[in-house]
Amino acid sequence: DTAVSQTPKYLVTQMGNDKSIKCEQNLGHDTMYWYKQDSKKFLKIMFSYNNKELIINETVPNRFSPKSPDKAHLNLHINSLELGDSAVYFCASSQEAGTYGYTFGSGTRLTVV
Amino acid sequence: KQEVTQIPAALSVPEGENLVLNCSFTDSAIYNLQWFRQDPGKGLTSLLLIQSSQREQTSGRLNASLDKSSGRSTLYIAASQPGDSATYLCAARKTDKLIFGTGTRLQVFP
Numbered sequence: 191d192t193a194v195s196q197t198p199k200y201l202v203t204q205m206g207n208d209k210s211i212k213c214e215q216n217l218g219h220d221t222m223y224w225y226k227q228d229s230k231k232f233l234k235i236m237f238s239y240n241n242k243e244l245i246i247n248e249t250v251p252n253r254f255s256p257k258s259p260d261k262a263h264l265n266l267h268i269n270s271l272e273l274g275d276s277a278v279y280f281c282a283s284s285q286e287a288g289t290y291g292y293t294f295g296s297g298t299r300l301t302v303v
Numbered sequence: 304k305q306e307v308t309q310i311p312a313a314l315s316v317p318e319g320e321n322l323v324l325n326c327s328f329t330d331s332a333i334y335n336l337q338w339f340r341q342d343p344g345k346g347l348t349s350l351l352l353i354q355s356s357q358r359e360q361t362s363g364r365l366n367a368s369l370d371k372s373s374g375r376s377t378l379y380i381a382a383s384q385p386g387d388s389a390t391y392l393c394a395a396r397k398t399d400k401l402i403f404g405t406g407t408r409l410q411v412f413p
Contacts (some may be wrong), residue, residue, distance in 0.1 A: 221399065231341075231390065233403040245399050280346065282401075288334030289354055292394070292401050296346035 193217070196281045196295035203271055204303055211266045211298045213281030219293070221245070221286050222264035224256060227278040227297070236279075239264050240286055271302045305330040307395050307404035315410040318385060324378040324407045326393035331371050337401070338367050338378050339392045347392065351378070383411045 196213040203209050215222060223246075224236040238246035239258040253269045268275060281295040306329045316322060326336070335354045339347040351360045351367040353376065359368040366379040376393055388411050393404045 223401075231406055233392070233394075235400055235402075238399050240399070284401075286399070288396060288398065291335065291337050291349055291352040292396075293349065294339075294347040299344075 194281055194283050194293050194295040196279075196298055198298060199296065200299050200301075202301045202303065205271055205273060207271050208267070208269045209271060209300070210268070211279055211281075211300075213264045213266070213295060215262055215281075215283040215293070217283055217293060219283035219285050219290075220261055221284050222258065222261070223282040223284075223292070224264065224266050225280040225282060225294075227280060229277070233280070237264075237266075268300075271300075273302050276300055276302045305333075305395060305397055305400075305402045307393060307402050309391075309393060309404040309407050311407060312405065313408040313410075315412065316383060318383060318411055318413050320383050320411075322380040322383050322409070324380070324391050324393075324409070326376040326378070326404050328374045328376075328395045328402075328404075330395075330397065331374050333371065333395045333397050335396050336367075336369055336376050337394050337396065338365075338376075339394065341390045341392060341406075343389075350391075380409075383409075385411050385413055387411050 194215045221240045237256045242258045258264045278297045282292045284292045310325045338350040353369040364381040394401045
């Protein structure tokens, strides 16, 4: 199936830990994104990568570090997790050209206790 | 800075009604506008994508219109069904960013 897949689906961890979320797309898109959905269900962009190059960094704390080994993968590593990091994180992909729509993964629900 | 607002925030209707969900955006220089559906605890499903040069798009019982000059889009749902219950999100794309609206939570009861 052509899709954006992210793992894990659920992640429960203690404050202070470091964790990673992985994302892969097989749609042949050249741009990938991380979005955060907060407790009020509002979706906000965090990062954008185009062909492994960081394009957008929306004033996210530097505890969050995205890494793109190739244009089909975009991982999100979070250091020193805090309670406020609890949210649902969505990976998405699109083509750089503005006429394309976005395809989203199913999300990773991160709970920091 | 692009801001996207959706009205109403929540809607509860009996089955069979025709519905209109509204989306407004402050910066009309968009590439396209995309409507999504999100079921509780689930990901985002793309419903319709309207390019900036288009006026509307249709898929089954769904019809989305776009008026770029006034900064508005509407999602029309015909003959609503309980299975349509979900949160509907509109999102405006400019350059590399997709900016989301605040969402409309729809409940259709039998």
